[in-house]
Amino acid sequence: MTVFPAALEKLIDQFSRLPGIGQKSATRMALFVLRDSNDLAERLAGSLLEVKKQIKFCSTCFNFTDHDPCRICRDPERANGVLCVVEGPGDQLALETSRAFRGRYHILQGVLSPLDGVGPGQLKIGELLSRIDQEEIREIVLATNPTTEGEATASYLAKLISNKKPTIKISRIAMGVPMGGDLKYMDRMTLEHALRTHIPVTP
C-alpha cells in the first residue's frame, strides 16, 4: 500500500482509526475528500478543531455540551426529581429523539467492565450519588444497555442507590421484542425476558 503519496497515506491512516472504518472505506473517503471541490477537507478540519475546543462535559449530567450546565439540565420545562441513567451521549440522544422522557439525565460515560479495567471509579457514579444527596430525586430509571456489562452496571447501581436512599423508586427500561420485530427471529434470552416480564393488558 505504498502507491499513494505520503500525505494521502497519512490521511487514509487517520480515517481508518475511526470506528467502523476499514482500509477500503478510509481510502474511498480520502480520495473523495481530495476530489471534492466544495472545500469539504477544510470544513471537516475546521469542525474537528472547533468541536474539541468548544465541547465540554456538563458538570451536572456529564453529557457533552457547549454551555455548562447543558440545555437539558437548565431547561425549566423538564421534570426535576426524575433521573434517567445512561451509558453514553449516543444513548441519551436515542432516548431523547423518542420524546418519551421529560425528566433529567445522568451520563455514566461508560459501563462497568472489569476485563477492560473499568471499575466504578472510572464512571460518573460518585457524581450520581452526590446528585442524590443534593437534588430531590424521587425516581431513577436505569437505561444502560441490555448487555452483560449494562445489566451488571444497572444492578450495581440499583443496590447502591437503594442502600443510600431506600425511598427512591428505581426502575429499569423494559426489555423485550422490539416494535416491528418477529418472534421467529428473536433470540431465546429476549423471548424469555419478554415472557417473564409480561405486563397486563387493560381491555
Add this chain to the structure above:
Amino acid sequence: MTVFPAALEKLIDQFSRLPGIGQKSATRMALFVLRDSNDLAERLAGSLLEVKKQIKFCSTCFNFTDHDPCRICRDPERANGVLCVVEGPGDQLALETSRAFRGRYHILQGVLSPLDGVGPGQLKIGELLSRIDQEEIREIVLATNPTTEGEATASYLAKLISNKKPTIKISRIAMGVPMGGDLKYMDRMTLEHALRTHIPVTP
C-alpha cells in the same frame, strides 16, 4: 436531531458528507473523536489540510502525487510504451497492488456519463491523445470498469486511438468469473461474457 450542541451537530453533518457514511455512522464517529484521548481530532484535521496543500495531479498521468512527475511516471524500471488507462486513482491503486502490470498509467479522472453531464471534455482524454503523439506508445490496456459507462468509455477510446494511430495495440482487461467465485451465484451477463471470451488452455 437538535439534542447535541451546535459544534457537534456541525461535525456530524460534515462526516455524513463522506461517501458511505450516514447519519448514524457520522454520529458514532463524532462521539468517538470527542472521547478520544489521543488527539485524533487534531491529527485528522492536520492530515486533511496537509493533503489538500501537498497533493496535486501528476502532469503526465493525472494521478494524485506530491511530486510532479509522480513516482510511477519517473520510475526508470517501468516499461515505456505500454499505457494502462483507468478511471480513477482507486482503480490504479487496485491494479498496482496486484503487481501484474509494470508499464505506465493514464488516469482519466472519471468515465463518460452523458446523464451526469460528463463528456470527453471533462476527462483527461485530450491529454491521453497528446501522450500518444509525444511518447512512443506501443500498447494501450483499457482498464475502465466493466459497467455501462466504463464499457462505453473503453469503446469510445478504442475507436479514437485506432483512428489516430492504427499501429497501437489496444486491449481490454479480461472480464469473467472472479477467482474464488462460484458459477451458481454469477450473473448471466458475466457468464455470457466469460463463455464468449474463453481462452484456450495449453495442456
